[in-house]
Amino acid sequence: MNSFLQNNEWAQDPSFEHFWIHYDMSQRWLQQHIKATRQLCQENGLPNDDHCQEFQEPEMTERLSRCEIRSEDVEEREEMSEEMKEFFAKTRNHRQELKEKRQAEEKQKHVESKKKGNQEEYVNIEQITVRGRVEKSADYRDASAEFLAKREKAKKDYGEEATKILSMESAIEMKFESEYARNPQLWPNIPFRF
Incomplete structure (x- = not known):
């Protein structure tokens, strides 16, 4: 680990000190655990390579498990079915349609803003309430129809x-x-x- 700290400048940063303290404690515990397991294996007359091998080389076990996972991933790759290809094609077409629709709406807004002359209406701050701008309207509001629709x-x-x-x-x-x-x-x- 010392070579790791010497070769990686970022690891020497004081903000990582708590991590390295915890790492050292974990490594000491692991070494003690391996030592105790070996002693138990020797006391019970078990050979080191049968039950105690996994405790002797945890890195090797981890490497083997990674290799197994990679080989499983390789086996799971298979050709795409026609249904899957059709699904991806539909999705791509749908996204393209949405993109075109958004662009058309943006163009429409741009044209409308040019017609208005890009002048934004001045709004007095007193006209803005919690519910938005206060606008006087003579339109009849059908509350029961709104409630039913809601x-x-x-x-x-x-x-x-x-x-x-x-x-x-x-x-x-x-x-x-x-x-x-x-x-x-x-x-x-x-x-x-x-």
Whole structure:
């Protein structure tokens, strides 16, 4: 290990000291364990190469197990079936279609922004609330239709647990509404000091 530390400058960094202390302790324990195992083998009259070999050369055992794993990996490689090739082709085509769709949308946004003259609308900070920008609208909002659509979507997404999840969602919304009704200071919540 000393040669390792001498040859690798990064390993000498003081931040790794706790690791090397632990490593030394582990190596000492391993050597003591190997020594005790050898003594037990000798006391019981067992030859070293039968039961004690794995304790004598742990690195060799590890190398052998790595070789076995590599040979298993080589055996598992096989030709792709036609179904797999078809699946990969579909996936590639789908990704290409999505990429083209995104690019078309970006071009459309770019064209629209050019038509507007790249002027962003000024928004007064007082118009922004927790729920977003306050916009006056004369449109009629059908709350019952929105609720039914939300419930149907939840049934589709969550199945039998939809009512439970919707009730938890409603409880959170009610808690938010009660806190919001107290008219808390929303912005800036951290005082500016210039």
